Amino acid sequence: MKKLILAIISVFIIILAFFIIKIPEYVELNNLMIVEGIGVECDHKNYKIYLKEVIPTKDDTGITYKYKIINSDSFNSLRKAYKKIEEKSKKKIFYKDAKYIITNCTKSNQIINYFNIDPNYIEHTKNEIEKEIKKK
Numbered sequence: 055m056k057k058l059i060l061a062i063i064s065v066f067i068i069i070l071a072f073f074i075i076k077i078p079e080y081v082e083l084n085n086l087m088i089v090e091g092i093g094v095e096c097d098h099k100n101y102k103i104y105l106k107e108v109i110p111t112k113d114d115t116g117i118t119y120k121y122k123i124i125n126s127d128s129f130n131s132l133r134k135a136y137k138k139i140e141e142k143s144k145k146k147i148f149y150k151d152a153k154y155i156i157t158n159c160t161k162s163n164q165i166i167n168y169f170n171i172d173p174n175y176i177e178h179t180k181n182e183i184e185k186e187i188k189k190k
Contacts, residue, residue: 081146085144085145085146086145086146086148087105087107087124087143087145087146087147087148088107088108088110088148088151089105089106089107089108089147089148089149089151089152090106090107090108090121090152090153090154090190091105091106091152091153091154091155091156091187091190092104092105092106092149092152092154092155092156092165092169092171092173093105093106093155093156093157093183093184093186093187094132094155094156094157094158094159094165094183095128095157095158095183095184096157096158096159096160097128099130100128100129100130101128101129101130101131101132101134101135102125102126102127102128102129102135102183103125103126103132103135103136103139104123104124104125104126104156104183104184104187105123105124105125105139105147105149106121106122106123106187106188106190107121107122107123107124108120108121109121109122121188123184123187123188124139124142124143125139125184126138126139126142132164132165132168133168136168149169149171150170150171151171152169152171152173153173153174153175154173154174154175154176154177154190155171155173155175155176155177156176156177156179156183156186156187156190157176157177157178157179157183158178158179158180158183159178162176162178
């Protein structure tokens with residue numbers, strides 16, 4: 055009788071684990087946009103987002119990196135600007151390990167909270183965000 059109860063409890067725990075543990079969706083590397091830096095341009099409560107994509111390529115000397123800047127149009131919220139980039143991109147965007155943020159916004163906390171990231175540094179600039187993100 056004790057073995058039966060133990061078996062039922064074990065099965066219940068295993069089934070419960072499938073509901074609790076979330077296994078991330080598999081994404082092929084070719085279908086993943088790896089973001090190194092995020093640029094946010096603020097203009098009278100409108101936002102424009104720039105993402106600097108890292109494109110690793112393998113050649114005879116090893117791995118080299120190319121970069122591509124993806125940008126959104128101006129929208130009245132970060133969410134709308136980011137959704138526009140998601141719609142334009144055919145890839146799944148991975149920005150959790152973004153190294154930096156470049157912005158001309160007075161407060162960068164809103165950007166950090168929206169993306170939920172911990173960048174190495176945040177740069178506030180008065181220059182064009184697109185030019186600054188290309189330089190990095």
